Amino acid sequence: MTRGNSLAVAASMLAMALTNSALAGEAKETNFGTLPDGRSVAAVTLTNGHGVSARIIALGASLQSVILPDRNGKPADVAIGYDTLDGYVAKPEFFGATVGRVANRVAGGRFTFDGRVYRTPVNNGPNSLHGGTKGFDKVLWDVVETKSGSTASVTLRYISPDGDMGYPGTLTTFATYALDDLDQLTIEYRATTDKPTLVNISNHAYWNLAGAGSPGGAMGHVVTIPAARYTPTDAVAIPTGDLPSVTGTVFDFREPHAVGDRVRDGRDRQIIYGRGYDHNWVVEDAVTAKPHLMAKVAEPVSGRGFELWSNQPGLQFYSGNFFDGTVVGKGGQIYRMGDAIVMEPQLFPDAPNQPNFPSARLDPGQTYRNVIIYKFTTGAKR
Structure with a gap:
């Protein structure tokens, strides 16, 4: 073979390799089941070339599964x-779900907006949680839409009618999940309205990086949160409005700490x-133009x-405090206190009733946007 032919073959092989690399990601749609009213629930599984996958189901635009290899290449659903x-359907628990129209709690299920009092259904003690009863x-x-390629993605849509759960305006919301070849899972929420309204949408994924149902739970997970302040609450989880320093408290995660180190510190x-932890950390003072750690x-x-x-100012960190062994989850495992953690980038809780918090207001002509990026590491050498 001449040198010219060798170069041509090498170039061809490189082109094929690049093409295969670009097509390593796949978005595959299947049926996850049927609701009691007969409607089918689609599932879309996103995969990349590194053994990472994410399954999204249309009920709740929910992240149903994330497969990650460990440092030895062994995969597990986390x-x-x-x-x-x-x-x-029977016991939702917000597992992996898209939560809104207003995520987190609204005190008393009541808020005043443009001079009018609105009510949203109460479903968490005296408060409304994650948009109300539905x-x-x-x-x-x-x-x-689904896309395959170097970044595999799925986009879902829900149109929330005017008055839905007590909120004004017809809200059109898109949720896009995208998995790339850098092992990054991006969740982007976008929403527009035809009337002034309130919006705070997030994702409620529960994580156990040791593997769902692992006997040690998630209390050994080591967490770092770059926030100097947090929002303390009253006895029913509504923020007091204060923004104190985390210095000298169990809420200081500016240096890494295992969740279990201080989660039961009743002092x-x-x-x-x-x-345990079910609080909002103040990472920024407002929504930012670009995502930040x-x-x-x-x-x-x-x-x-x-x-x-994320581009959001607040991080709600929840340490799975209310799992009580009554939920039977994946693999027939019961979920107990501390078996998973949740981290929800969003606006601050009870924002509609807290004028000193970043506003949840959305007007016609504006686009609400929450970008959430999980940059996964597996410990595996490549």
Whole structure:
């Protein structure tokens, strides 16, 4: 073979390799089950060439599964939830769900907006949580687009009518999940309205990086949160409006700490109120133009971890305090206190009633946007 031919063959092989690399990601749609009213629930599985995958189901535009290899290449599902649709219908628990129209709590299910009093259904003690009794987590979204390639993605849509759960305006919301060949899972929420309204949408994924149902739970996960302040609450989880420093408290995660190190420190009344961590950290003072670091999470035994980035100012960190063994999840495992953690980039809780918090207002002609990026690490050498 001449030198010219060798170069041509090498160039051809390189082109084929680049083409195969670009097509390594796949978005594959299947049926996840049927709702009691007969509607089918689509599932879209995103995969890349590194053994990482994410399955999204149309009920609640939910992240149903995330497969990550450990440092030895052994894969495990690290997203807490159910194996089948039945669980998501019977006992939802917000597993991996898109939560809104207003995520987190609204005090008393009541707020004043443009001089008018609005009420949204109460479903968490005296408060409204994650949009009310039928928030975005409990509705069937439409799959409007799937893409395969170097970044595999799926986009879902839900149109929330004017007055839905008490909120004004027809809100058109898109949720896009994208998995790239850098092992980054991006969730982007976009929404527009035809009337002034309130919007605060987030994702409620539960993580156990040791693997769903692992006996040690998530209390050994090492967490870093680059926030100097947080929002303490009253006894029913509504922020007081204060923004104190985390210095000298169990809420200081500016240096890495295992979740379990201080989660039961009852000397801090906030821990008693939440039965652990269920609070908002002030990472920024307002929504930012570009995503910024919200948290780092590492599971030392498996080597799995992630950096969490978002354009949102607040991070709600929940340590799975209310799992009580009554939920039977993936693989027939019961979920107990501390079996998973949740990190929700969003606006601050009760923003509609807290004028000193970043506003949740959305007007016609504006686009609400929450970008959430999980930069996964597996510990594997490549």
